[in-house]
Amino acid sequence: MRIAIRSIVLLTTIFILLAVIGCDGSGSENDPDEMILRQALFNKIKSLDPVSMRDVYSATVSGQIFETLYQYHFLKRPYELIPLLAEEMPQISEDMLVYTIKIKKGVLFQDDKCFPLGKARELTSGDFVYGLKRVADIKNLSENWSVFDNKIVGLDEFREYTKTCKKAEDVDYSRPIAGLQMPDDYTLVIRLKRPWPQLIGTALADMVTSPVAKEAVDYYGEDIISHPVGTGPYMLKKWHRGSYIELVRNPNFRGELYPSEGEPGDAEAGYLDDAGKIMPFADKVVWTIIEEYQPAWLLFLQGKLDTSVIPKDNFDEAITGIGELTPELKQRNIHLKIFSDPSTFWLGFNMQDAVLGENKPLRLAISRAIDRKRFIDLFFNGRHPIADGFIPPLMASYNPKIKEKGYSRYDPNDARKLVEEAEEIYGGKLPKLRIAMPGTDTFARQFGQFLTRNLNDVGIDVEIDYMDWPTYQEKLNTSSAQMFASGIVASIPDAEDFMGIFYSKNKAPGSNKFNYYNAEFDKLYEEIATMFDSPERRELYQKMELVVLEDCPAAFLNHRIAYVLHHDWVKNYKPHVFQYGLSKYRRIDTAKRAEYKGR
Amino acid sequence: MSEQQIISKTLPLPKGRSLWQDGLRRLGRRRFAMACFVVIVLYFLLAGFIYLAELFDWQVAPIRWSQEVGSQYESPSGENLFGTDIFGQSVLRKTLYGTKTSMTVAMFASFISIAIGVPLGAIAGYFRGFIDEVIVWLYSTLSSIPYILLILAFAVVLRDKTFFGYKLAGITTVYLAIGLTSWVGICRLIRGEVIKHKNREYILAAKSYGCSAKRIIFKHLLPNVFHLIIIDFSLRFVGFIHAEVILSFLGLGETTRPSWGAMINDARIELARGVWWQMATATFAIFFISLALNIFGDALRDSLDPKLRTQ
Numbered sequence: 028m029r030i031a032i033r034s035i036v037l038l039t040t041i042f043i044l045l046a047v048i049g050c051d052g053s054g055s056e057n058d059p060d061e062m063i064l065r066q067a068l069f070n071k072i073k074s075l076d077p078v079s080m081r082d083v084y085s086a087t088v089s090g091q092i093f094e095t096l097y098q099y100h101f102l103k104r105p106y107e108l109i110p111l112l113a114e115e116m117p118q119i120s121e122d123m124l125v126y127t128i129k130i131k132k133g134v135l136f137q138d139d140k141c142f143p144l145g146k147a148r149e150l151t152s153g154d155f156v157y158g159l160k161r162v163a164d165i166k167n168l169s170e171n172w173s174v175f176d177n178k179i180v181g182l183d184e185f186r187e188y189t190k191t192c193k194k195a196e197d198v199d200y201s202r203p204i205a206g207l208q209m210p211d212d213y214t215l216v217i218r219l220k221r222p223w224p225q226l227i228g229t230a231l232a233d234m235v236t237s238p239v240a241k242e243a244v245d246y247y248g249e250d251i252i253s254h255p256v257g258t259g260p261y262m263l264k265k266w267h268r269g270s271y272i273e274l275v276r277n278p279n280f281r282g283e284l285y286p287s288e289g290e291p292g293d294a295e296a297g298y299l300d301d302a303g304k305i306m307p308f309a310d311k312v313v314w315t316i317i318e319e320y321q322p323a324w325l326l327f328l329q330g331k332l333d334t335s336v337i338p339k340d341n342f343d344e345a346i347t348g349i350g351e352l353t354p355e356l357k358q359r360n361i362h363l364k365i366f367s368d369p370s371t372f373w374l375g376f377n378m379q380d381a382v383l384g385e386n387k388p389l390r391l392a393i394s395r396a397i398d399r400k401r402f403i404d405l406f407f408n409g410r411h412p413i414a415d416g417f418i419p420p421l422m423a424s425y426n427p428k429i430k431e432k433g434y435s436r437y438d439p440n441d442a443r444k445l446v447e448e449a450e451e452i453y454g455g456k457l458p459k460l461r462i463a464m465p466g467t468d469t470f471a472r473q474f475g476q477f478l479t480r481n482l483n484d485v486g487i488d489v490e491i492d493y494m495d496w497p498t499y500q501e502k503l504n505t506s507s508a509q510m511f512a513s514g515i516v517a518s519i520p521d522a523e524d525f526m527g528i529f530y531s532k533n534k535a536p537g538s539n540k541f542n543y544y545n546a547e548f549d550k551l552y553e554e555i556a557t558m559f560d561s562p563e564r565r566e567l568y569q570k571m572e573l574v575v576l577e578d579c580p581a582a583f584l585n586h587r588i589a590y591v592l593h594h595d596w597v598k599n600y601k602p603h604v605f606q607y608g609l610s611k612y613r614r615i616d617t618a619k620r621a622e623y624k625g626r
Numbered sequence: 627m628s629e630q631q632i633i634s635k636t637l638p639l640p641k642g643r644s645l646w647q648d649g650l651r652r653l654g655r656r657r658f659a660m661a662c663f664v665v666i667v668l669y670f671l672l673a674g675f676i677y678l679a680e681l682f683d684w685q686v687a688p689i690r691w692s693q694e695v696g697s698q699y700e701s702p703s704g705e706n707l708f709g710t711d712i713f714g715q716s717v718l719r720k721t722l723y724g725t726k727t728s729m730t731v732a733m734f735a736s737f738i739s740i741a742i743g744v745p746l747g748a749i750a751g752y753f754r755g756f757i758d759e760v761i762v763w764l765y766s767t768l769s770s771i772p773y774i775l776l777i778l779a780f781a782v783v784l785r786d787k788t789f790f791g792y793k794l795a796g797i798t799t800v801y802l803a804i805g806l807t808s809w810v811g812i813c814r815l816i817r818g819e820v821i822k823h824k825n826r827e828y829i830l831a832a833k834s835y836g837c838s839a840k841r842i843i844f845k846h847l848l849p850n851v852f853h854l855i856i857i858d859f860s861l862r863f864v865g866f867i868h869a870e871v872i873l874s875f876l877g878l879g880e881t882t883r884p885s886w887g888a889m890i891n892d893a894r895i896e897l898a899r900g901v902w903w904q905m906a907t908a909t910f911a912i913f914f915i916s917l918a919l920n921i922f923g924d925a926l927r928d929s930l931d932p933k934l935r936t937q
Contacts, residue, residue, distance in 0.1 A: 324898075405713070467878065467881065468877055472881055473892070493877070
């Protein structure tokens, strides 16, 4: 009897163990014809509520659930804005202050228990107004408020009103806003305080303005961050925090047609094979949260992930000396996509700091002491371009002559002279400087070592403070970091994002973490804010860039070039850097995937 | 003069040996244990030497670990015995410097855990009653939390905190986190021994002389259980080295100077490009000290514990 009980316990344990081992977190694939898009996310998702979302990872998931009024064309380059939830492009008044937007009829939210009988209702213009009010509501502490600050008539007053409400429940969302009108359920009128040429790209094509059903916010309360109810092609099915996310088709999705036009070469590349077909193609979209690149890379090679970036230590395994895929990967029918990212990374200086703020020679010395080429060789396999300025080459306003100005040059001898000059200004030997480094992982530690070595070489003593992301954010927001390693990825194909981070009214906790102030720059920024894209505006951008570079509030290091690999079975994988809702375009050739796995 | 008196005058009585002398004699007979002891001493000497070199700014190789001695990821050669890392730094120098980091952490953590665990165990065992219950409750609660998770929690909480104007960072956080969480074992051991000893004749005699509880605990009881502290110290030391490696591996340990854990963490991803030497060197450094400490600790226990004497 005792032996029998033991055997049962043993068998049960083995069964449970096998079951656990069998669950690789990538979801079951019972139906081989089911089209599942499998990807990796390298960070945890914080929130799936558009109002409180600011990071790339959350937007990557939310972008499939929520939709915006406008989106960037999937295939056309240069990037072109087209309607998504809007019926057409907005009608803009002559004074550029009033935008009238017609909204598509028959768009339904996904079914959810927040609605009566669980059946969704139709999207109306009121949902957009409600979404913007939520951003303005101080109780929601939306990091996206700076986008709308002092832009829409009456919205700032609504924000002030929310400050007077004691509790979040006390805020009256039916309070009218003069600048946000709804003549009918399918028309939205936005009235601006002054012209805002970037309104469509910066706001109306951004996740922050995605409509959220009021019923969902009322029903889920604070838990709305994990119960997204949108109008997009997919809806959330599973979310095991920190490990796994699964989206399934939204049966209420109206269907969208795959674009029939692109840029030259798209047809040859197969990007127009699905022209005119109804999207989305994939039945499920699955993300496994893998915070390390190495396991993600191995899963990609095993065919368990559809796409992958190339970890720096696997670069030689993937790419040959002439920048092509290695024969081993070609044999596996893996494809390489190389594309520029609208990004810039830097070592920033806090201009309010007593040592750095008033000591330009010291800031210049730090900038000249950093060997950017070696940095890129060591950490990015030499594939990223040096940031000679802060406007990336991808932007139309990029100054091709910026390199000649020499702001990014590595000159340790000059740096040593500048340190002497800096010590004279400081009135003695410079104190130990501190650099705030986001992360405690190997990359952060090695990057910290690299900076220490470079700066020590020219006689600058530094200490690196490694910290987690929330602590780092807090340090920057309270201006308590002396120097900080940071960067930005633009959300629109315009350099305005890069200018905003130096505008004095955006000082920390706003996006200007440098706490930089230059009257001339501010004046130019206010000038370009109301200008439409034109050669004059681009010229002003370049002028503004030079003003900043002359003051040296940061040592700009590099721009990013993405090297992305995908398997042959992933179709319509055209790189797109300004949109998150891309899963709907992807199609999976399930037969090819099965063939790969059967190898 | 009786016969017995004559013998006692002509033949000297055999000299008695103390517990320590007896234990050390037994230990000396174990050749392999002594070889391990030599290895441990070498590690300690190296750590001490690096400590002094840093203090007096002697420009010796291990403290110049950040110097570039070759190109990036140079494989082991006659010039660079254990190869180089991403910055062309000598892996050998980093490993030698890592000895100081690990030994310092293990040393301080041991002292902290003994400083907390021994008095608490002795007090609980001697006084029993309410005091005992409180201390037992405290260590039972602590021991119910998984050890590594507890250290991680302490390390995260203590990191970057300022106490009395001193900012906790890097190595200090590590040994504080380990020391503050690992006193339970020694506390439990000492409590049990004190309960056993407190009714023995020598303690009753001390009590009858009117000795204070403090005097009885620290002058009579603790010296009689001190060999257990030494044995526990030697066996736990290796655990503390491992804890430091784990914390550094997880990015919660030493970040500005080399440590074995950080080296393994770096090497983990470098293995993909065939760079094995950093991983191998750090692993061997940990392996030798762990093996030596384990064997020597076992031998020490066998030699000093009267119950385990077999010779």
